[in-house]
Amino acid sequence: MDIKALVIAQKDYFLEGNTRNLNQRINSLRKLRELLKKNEKKLFEAIYADFGKSEYETYETELSLIYHEINKAIKKIPVWARTKRIKTNLPNLPAKSYIIAEPLGTALIIGAWNYPYQLSLIPLISAIAAGCTAIVKPSELSAHSSRTMAEIINSNFDSRYISVLQGGVQETGELLEQHFDKIFFTGSIPVGKIVYEAAAKHLTPVTLELGGKSPVFVLNDCNIKITAKRIIWGKFLNAGQTCVAPDYLLVDSKIIDKLLAEMERLISELFPNTKDVEENYVRIINEKHFNRLADLIEPEKIYCGGHLNKEKLFISPTIFTNVDFDSKIMADEIFGPLLPVIAFDDLQTAIFKVKSRPKPLALYVFGKNSKNIDLILKEISFGGGAVNDTVMHLSNGALPFGGVGSSGTGNYHEHAGFKAFSHYKSILHKRPMLEPFLKYRPYTTLKLNILKRLLE
Numbered sequence: 001m002d003i004k005a006l007v008i009a010q011k012d013y014f015l016e017g018n019t020r021n022l023n024q025r026i027n028s029l030r031k032l033r034e035l036l037k038k039n040e041k042k043l044f045e046a047i048y049a050d051f052g053k054s055e056y057e058t059y060e061t062e063l064s065l066i067y068h069e070i071n072k073a074i075k076k077i078p079v080w081a082r083t084k085r086i087k088t089n090l091p092n093l094p095a096k097s098y099i100i101a102e103p104l105g106t107a108l109i110i111g112a113w114n115y116p117y118q119l120s121l122i123p124l125i126s127a128i129a130a131g132c133t134a135i136v137k138p139s140e141l142s143a144h145s146s147r148t149m150a151e152i153i154n155s156n157f158d159s160r161y162i163s164v165l166q167g168g169v170q171e172t173g174e175l176l177e178q179h180f181d182k183i184f185f186t187g188s189i190p191v192g193k194i195v196y197e198a199a200a201k202h203l204t205p206v207t208l209e210l211g212g213k214s215p216v217f218v219l220n221d222c223n224i225k226i227t228a229k230r231i232i233w234g235k236f237l238n239a240g241q242t243c244v245a246p247d248y249l250l251v252d253s254k255i256i257d258k259l260l261a262e263m264e265r266l267i268s269e270l271f272p273n274t275k276d277v278e279e280n281y282v283r284i285i286n287e288k289h290f291n292r293l294a295d296l297i298e299p300e301k302i303y304c305g306g307h308l309n310k311e312k313l314f315i316s317p318t319i320f321t322n323v324d325f326d327s328k329i330m331a332d333e334i335f336g337p338l339l340p341v342i343a344f345d346d347l348q349t350a351i352f353k354v355k356s357r358p359k360p361l362a363l364y365v366f367g368k369n370s371k372n373i374d375l376i377l378k379e380i381s382f383g384g385g386a387v388n389d390t391v392m393h394l395s396n397g398a399l400p401f402g403g404v405g406s407s408g409t410g411n412y413h414e415h416a417g418f419k420a421f422s423h424y425k426s427i428l429h430k431r432p433m434l435e436p437f438l439k440y441r442p443y444t445t446l447k448l449n450i451l452k453r454l455l456e
């Protein structure tokens, strides 16, 4: 089936009302869960073939989140889809007011490669829960994972309902020409702009889950050991190829030496510079990205790490010092295992520096003084984040996840995901009685005075 025909078939399937029934949605999610469980081995093998991601990390950062979203949606669909009663204002009485959640229609979901399963399937789970039909276009860079998802889903679901379409720029371009009722995109800022522009032609609502440079503030009253551990984990997970990975550190100069020493110690403990790490650490996705990252490395700024193996697309966890906001590593999102550390003496100046750059997807603060923590959280606009941790806010599905400004538009996970694929229809439901004379001509001064008393 060609792309245009597939979109038309999905629209017809939706318009025929096949996705309206809540039990149908719940059963589809149960079926998806069962299929994923049954094919876990294949999913593990595929992602390993793509970029050497281990079974443990794949379960921890992909499948467990997907299962959680499915389980939550199965339990909550009846609540999320329920018509919600709202208070009616005085001039409209007697009447009731309510909001009906309705599925937006046929959705296009475009995924990124770095968490190929969850970035394609969690939006799909939300689309199914909301009652949409959906075409999923995972990334061509994680080709094995994308093929495996396509095999599992396409051979078990009606393509008029949900379908995985593999392809790169050309296929995505063709998809974007079609008139969808919702586009959910995860990926880079430049491609986000292409998607937004294409959506505008049809006035299609979008969710854009983009990237950016996510800072970490380390204040002088932090617990150095815990801080170092949580930064190292969040930064070097998936070889730094995580949208919410700490991109750079802003560290109070009073504690920078202690923090650097502890991070170096941890790196050598967790990633001993042996052949084993080279064999088993997550790879950089391809040569293009390897070269991009290698180009960011200024050898004189390396504090620790800096080991590269092009043949294996391996870059060891690397920390840089003597970096400032004008260094080339500070220009764009790093998206790799390179961590620049900048010292600050004055917190307000550091806050202003971050504030005057594009709004980050995530921001982290380590410290104890609640005044300083609040100052950072309230002064800087960013998608979401954590205090005294990194990345883990994403694992709390009850927290809507998304960016702001250049790091994204809209959010998802659990109920927020359901909302992203729904329209909320507001209804004023009146009874055929008691019509106020005030509404009607002639408009007298007396009526105007009564109106003023009633409506203000």
Ligand code: NAD
Pocket: 110, 111, 112, 113, 114, 115, 119, 137, 138, 139, 140, 141, 167, 168, 169, 172, 173, 186, 187, 188, 189, 191, 192, 194, 208, 209, 210, 211, 212, 242, 243, 244, 333, 335, 361, 403, 408
């Ligand atoms: P990307 O923008 O290169 O690709 C994303 C998707 O867009 C892929 O499916 C790809 O096939 C498609 N695409 C690429 N070029 C296109 C074009 N010219 N026209 C139409 N479609 C095109 O992003 P990526 O390299 O897969 O992912 C890395 C980026 O995604 C990083 O910036 C990262 O921060 C961001 N990201 C964001 C989140 C989030 O949840 N906010 C999650 C993961 C990744």
